[in-house]
């Protein structure tokens with residue numbers, strides 16, 4: 001009961017922070033197409049940072065030790081907070097369409113499948129549904145789904161060339177670096193069970 005109410009707090013806080021961030025951008029740049037596109041860029045990066053902690057947290061624990069343990073302990077909280085924050089991105093897309101700036105069909109084709117993946121994973125984070133899948137299938141679904149979402153972010157951040165002015169480095173290069181490190185850290189989080197299994201096999 002305690003854990004569930006805390007998770008809701010994470011989700012509400014992440015959604016509220018993303019909404020406030022978007023409102024500030026729209027107030028500064030206007031609620032027209034320019035302001036909405038800037039708000040989309042900011043909201044995507046805010047969501048990505050929360051997602052990254054959920055995705056890479058396990059690997060950080062392996063590298064940094066107990067100091068990073070809270071990241072792993074709150075993996076589910078970060079994941080669901082990301083799903084909540086990303087609703088603001090979706091709301092901005094709807095607003096962009098409403099004001100006549102509907103993105104190209106390619107953008108929908110590229111981003112709708114990872115978007116569906118976000119909320120399928122959120123659904124299966126519910127204990128009873130997860131139990132139906134079983135531990136192994138859930139871990140496979142979680143890793144494949146999260147890596148697919150990571151790819152959707154990376155495709156955008158990495159497509160911009162490295163370097164450039166300070167604004168470019170902050171908006172693209174830094175996120176591109178995180179996009180590349182994320183899957184590596186996620187893979188590292190599997191290392192200990194594999195090492196343990198191998199040592200056990202060696203002993204037999």
Ligand code: HEM
Nearest residue numbers: 037040041044093103107108111112114115118152153156
């Ligand atoms: C999991 C799903 C999604 C992810 C990972 C994602 C990721 C991103 C990222 C990284 C950016 C920043 C682009 C940049 O600064 O160059 C962005 C912006 C944007 N996204 Fe999303 N997005 C998702 C869902 C969607 C959906 C469903 C749409 C609807 C078509 C959409 C439309 C846009 C638009 C129009 C922008 C502004 C692009 C620009 O800079 O001109 N996104 N998104």
